[in-house]
Structure formats: structure tokens, C-alpha cells
Amino acid sequence: MTPPTVTPHYPATTPVAPHGAPEAKAEVKTAEKTNPNPPAPAKAPKGPDWWLMMKAFLTQGKRIASFAPSSRFMARKIIDGIDWATAKNIVELGAGTGPITAEMVKRARPETKIVVIELDPVLCGRLQDRFRGTPNVEVILGDATKFGELLLARGIPKVDHVLSGLPLPSFPAAARDAVLETAAKTIAEGGTFRQLTVMPLIYYKLYRRYFESVRFRFVPFNLPPGGVYVCRGYRGLPTK
Numbered sequence: 384m385t386p387p388t389v390t391p392h393y394p395a396t397t398p399v400a401p402h403g404a405p406e407a408k409a410e411v412k413t414a415e416k417t418n419p420n421p422p423a424p425a426k427a428p429k430g431p432d433w434w435l436m437m438k439a440f441l442t443q444g445k446r447i448a449s450f451a452p453s454s455r456f457m458a459r460k461i462i463d464g465i466d467w468a469t470a471k472n473i474v475e476l477g478a479g480t481g482p483i484t485a486e487m488v489k490r491a492r493p494e495t496k497i498v499v500i501e502l503d504p505v506l507c508g509r510l511q512d513r514f515r516g517t518p519n520v521e522v523i524l525g526d527a528t529k530f531g532e533l534l535l536a537r538g539i540p541k542v543d544h545v546l547s548g549l550p551l552p553s554f555p556a557a558a559r560d561a562v563l564e565t566a567a568k569t570i571a572e573g574g575t576f577r578q579l580t581v582m583p584l585i586y587y588k589l590y591r592r593y594f595e596s597v598r599f600r601f602v603p604f605n606l607p608p609g610g611v612y613v614c615r616g617y618r619g620l621p622t623k
């Protein structure tokens with residue numbers, strides 16, 4: 384049986400903190416409505432990846448956060464150091480058109496399960512089309528703030544690493560906390576939370592509020608230049 388897909392935890396119209404102002408407290412709607420008819424992923428959307436990302440960015444802005452897919456340099460940097468000989472499960476949140484997924488697929492053993500979660504139906508349609516013939520990749524149209532439940536529904540209580548392309552600094556604080564708290568509970572001993580950014584080092588302090596150790600890897604060859612935070616040792620939710 385196919386596990387259920389979920390609808391966004393917060394409506395697309397929920398106000399979010401302005402980019403660059405992570406401390407601003409955006410209102411999170413507590414009385415969330417569940418859409419009984421979640422959108423299906425768009426069937427094999429047409430056009431190159433950069434065009435799908437650009438369109439998504441122009442129509443959805445902060446929920447996409449980047450106007451271009453990550454470069455292969457960014458994709459390689461975020462997976463650098465993963466021990467593919469031992470990795471059993473990896474989850475990728477906010478996969479866009481799949482540049483990072485594609486780099487993982489090149490390295491992962493067939494036994495390593497890669498679960499990919501994307502909220503946007505068009506981008507998810509591209510992912511499903513792109514990885515249809517790759518048995519160890521499962522693409523889910525869903526909300527990454529619920530990724531713990533999505534993994535459990537597939538019998539995956541722990542993952543080796545969580546890779547995130549989510550625009551976490553723009554998320555309402557409660558949604559960001561949900562992602563990072565779930566990551567802390569889900570990552571196996573010795574694993575990491577890895578977050579990409581196109582605003583190098585700007586959010587270092589934000590991630591340090593959640594994690595004991597945060598390393599930043601700069602990626603100049605990306606449009607725009609960016610980098611990756613590699614985080615270990617969850618400290619608990621930051622005090623408000």
C-alpha cells in the first residue's frame with residue numbers, strides 16, 4: 384500500500400519572517416486546515432530545471448528561496464564526507480528539481496534508501512519523473528515539517544543524515560523548530576544535519592542556537608555563491 388502524502392503544515396499564504404530577519408516572530412497558524420484533496424504532483428512538467436525553479440521562485444518567492452537549482456559543486460559539497468559504505472537511510476528535504484538527489488544516486492549503494500520530500504507539485508513532478516527508474520529513491524509530495532511521520536509511515540525510524548534545501552530562516556519559528564527537533568530525534572548516532580544556503584555564513588548564529596557544532600563549507604561556484612552548514616549535537620529548542 385502506498386503511504387499517504389500530506390498537505391503543507393502551514394498554508395502557502397502563511398506570513399513568513401522576512402528573509403534576513405530570522406529572529407522576527409512570524410505568526411504560525413495553530414488551527415491548521417487539512418486539505419482533503421491534496422494536489423497531485425504535476426505529471427512530467429515540461430522545460431529545463433532552471434526554468435521550473437525560476438517560475439517557482441517568481442510565483443512563490445520565499446517558499447522557494449532560490450531562483451536556480453544548486454550547482455553540482457553545491458550538491459557535491461553537501462554530501463561530502465557521507466560514508467556510503469554504511470549509510471542505510473538518507474532523507475532530503477526540499478529537493479527542488481533534484482540536483483542533490485542526482486549526486487547521491489551516483490554514490491549510494493542500491494541498499495541505501497534515499498527519501499526525498501518536496502512540497503511543490505510541479506517540482507515534485509520533475510523529481511518523480513527524473514527518479515522513476517531508481518528503485519532506492521522514493522519521492523514524496525509532502526511537507527518537510529512532518530518528515531518524521533512520513534519516515535515512520537515507511538518503517539524508517541532513523542536516518543544517517545538529513546540534507547535540507549529548505550529555506551529554514553524564512554520559516555515561521557514553530558515550523559523551523561519542528562524540522563530541527565525532528566531531525567535531532569531522527570538522526571542516528573554519528574549522523575549530521577546538513578543545510579544548504581545561498582547567503583554564505585549569514586545564518587551561522589541561527590544554526591548554532593540549535594546545534595553544538597556547526598561547520599560552514601563555502602561553495603563559490605553556485606548561482607548565487609553559497610555554502611553548506613554541517614551540524615551536529617542538538618542543543619534543544621532555543622529559548623525565545
Ligand SMILES: C[S@@+](CC[C@H](N)C(=O)[O-])C[C@H]1O[C@@H](n2cnc3c(N)ncnc32)[C@H](O)[C@@H]1O
Nearest residue numbers: 447449452453477478479501502503526527548
Ligand atoms: C532553495 S530550494 C532548494 C532546491 C534544491 N534542493 C536545490 O538544491 O536546488 C528550496 C526547496 O524547498 C521546497 N520547500 C519549501 N518548503 C517546503 C516544505 N515545507 N516541505 C518540503 N519542501 C519545501 C521548495 O519547494 C523548494 O523546492
